[in-house]
Amino acid sequence: MPTRRLGRRLALIGLLATPLSAQEAGAPMSAIDWLSDSVAAPLPLPATPAEPAVTPTRPTAPITVSPLDAAQGRPDAIGILSPAVTGLPADLWGASRAEDIARRIRAERAETLPALQALLYIMLLAEIAPPRDASADGRSVFLARVDKLLEMGALDQAGALLERAGLDDAEIFRRRFDVALLVGEEQPLCETMSDMPGLSPTFQARIFCLARAGDWTGAELLLGTGSVLGLIGEDQAELFARFLDTELFEGEPPLPRPVQPTPLTFRLYEAIGEPIPTNGLPLAFAHADLREDNGWKARIEAGERLARTGAVSDNQLLGLYTEREPAASGGVWTRVAAIQALQAALDDDDTEAAAEALARAWSALTATRVEVPIARVYGPRLHAMGLPGEAAQIAFRMALLSDGYESAARSGTPDTPLDRLLAGVAQGDVAGLAAPDARAAAVLDGFRATRAPARLASLVEGNRLGEAILRALALFDEGVDGNLDQVTDALALLRAVGLEDTARRAALEYLILDRRG
Known part of the structure; x- marks a missing residue:
């Protein structure tokens, strides 16, 4: 090994004996406990010899350098859907306290019935007057909305809200940086951190961004400084050392896999060639598996996870199922084969083949709870084909799960008590109907x-x-x-x-x- 590389390796390994900082030892301070701590208050200046030593601290208080222009300093008012689009009143929160609204938003389930999800999305993205209570900090409801979108895996929607909130608040910026990390678009925000010292990026974020900009020497020097100050723990120091020079650690065993990685840690493991599987991680991480360079199976499974919270479109999920011919059988390939058989029958306008394929497809979709996205695509057309037997009932119910549910109810001929009730509910008229259970x-x-x-x-x-x-x-x-x-x-x-x-x-x-x- 060349002398320079040997010296660098010894220096980097020497960093690994530094103590773990308080922040790295515990979970980041956030309602979403996997967020990166990408910005913090500025560190105090080093003490002079005549003064007592100063212990570095990393509070996460907001840093104000310029007013928010999107909502006159009140992020709670920010939205991307106007009242004219949502149909919700602009004063929806009325007399509610910000604390109560935020608590209720955080309590909502991420995976629920698609109709309830759709309404929740609207409320999270709507332009609504902020709560009236004077004690509100102007962002508590906004952060709860963003955090719920992140929990649901809705990175595009969360990113759109965050972009409107400006760049001067640490808690807002750290979420924006994490969304960028998860979708692989962090370079503009790295440049922002470089241009706005008031954001005070943490050592980890600055090291990452310096490396992204090609300043490897600066990144290594900052890694040493952060480790000496106790602001980068042993596990993070070793991870960054491998990130900055992977060749130095060739032949070394893989690093232990973190139980609760932040988006930054997730990206670093990916960069050193030790990607962390997203199964079992928060849903937002599943977007990494949707990238074209990942295996088809991983992309389908990620698409299904995200479809269950409405975080990917119906056509995106269908596109994953029909991308190519399945190379195996069982598990996810059973669903792929069933959907492709149904698509082929529809392409050929083959009623008999469609009826045969539909039962298999419906069973496969039910097993993974993604019936509604596919029903919205196929339901009306299948219902209009006049399929025989059991397939007719499945097609009718799929049509009722689509946007054309009312039209399907009017044109159908339900022959069971439940189907008659379904038709009545779809039309908003349940007079004279009986309940079968x-x-x-x-x-x-x-x-x-x-x-x-x-x-x-x-x-x-x-x-x-x-x-x-x-x-x-x-x-x-x-x-x-x-x-x-x-x-x-x-x-x-x-x-x-x-x-x-x-x-x-x-x-x-x-x-x-x-x-x-």
């Missing part, structure tokens, strides 16, 4: 209610409509697991406040899909 009875009760339920009425009457809707979404989720009264109350509230489309879609999905357990 307790779950159906809960839906009927919700559609027959004439006012908001008692448990939610006080929120509506107290000018806290947004909170009432969020609570209704949570009630419906809990009701899916067995508390039928909650399903009834959630549907009654949605209809009472004018969210008829969501109520119908949610009821149809609840009755058609089995999401218990």
Whole structure:
């Protein structure tokens, strides 16, 4: 090994004996506990010999260098969907406290019925007047919205909100930097950190960005400084050492895999040729598997995970299923083969083949809980084909799960009590219909209610409509697991406040899909 490389290796390895800093020893301080700590308050100046030593600290208080221009310093007001698009009132939060809104947003489930997800997305992305309480910091609801989008794996949507929030707040910037890391577009933000010292990037972020800019010497010097100051722990120091010069560690055993990697750690492992599998990681990391250079199987499985929270489009999922011929059988390939057989039958307008393929495809989609995205694509066309037997019922229900649910209900000829109820729900008219089971009875009760339920009425009457809707979404989720009264109350509230489309879609999905357990 050349003398220069040997010296660099000894220097880098020597860094690994430094103590682990308090921040690196624990989880980052955030509601989303996998966020990178990419920015912090500036470090204090080194003490002079006549003064007592100063212990470096890394608080995460906001750093204000310029006013936010998107919402006059109130990120809570930022949105990308106007009231004209969402149909929600601009004063949706009304008299609610910011703390209560943020808490309810964080309590919502990421994976739920698609109709409830769609409404939640709208509320997270809507332009809404900020809460009125004077004690609000102007960003607590905004951060809760962004964090929920990150939890759902909706990186594009989270990124769009963050871009409108400016660059002067540490908690906002760190989320924006992490989104950029997860989608592989961090270079512009690295340049921003270089141009705006007030952001005070941490050593880890600065080392990464210096290396991205080709300043390897500067990155190595900063790694040494950060390690000496105790701001980079042993595990991070070794990871950065390999990142800065992978060849120095050829033949060394792989690094231990972190249990809870941040996006920055995830990218560094990827860069040194030791990618961390995304299964078991937070959903936002699954986007890394969607890249074209990954294996087809990994991309399909990532697409399915993200489809269950609405974080990828219907056509994107279908495109993954139909990309090429399956090379194996079993597992994911069973779903691929079933969907491709159904697509081929539709391409040939072959009713018999479509009927045969549909049962297999529906079973495969149900097993992985991605029925609705594919139903929205295929449902209306399959229903219009006039398929025979069991396939006709599946096609009818798929059409009811699509955007054309009301048209499908009018044109169908349901021949079971449940299908007749489904047709009535789709048209918003359940008069004279009977409930074949307790779950159906809960839906009927919700559609027959004439006012908001008692448990939610006080929120509506107290000018806290947004909170009432969020609570209704949570009630419906809990009701899916067995508390039928909650399903009834959630549907009654949605209809009472004018969210008829969501109520119908949610009821149809609840009755058609089995999401218990």
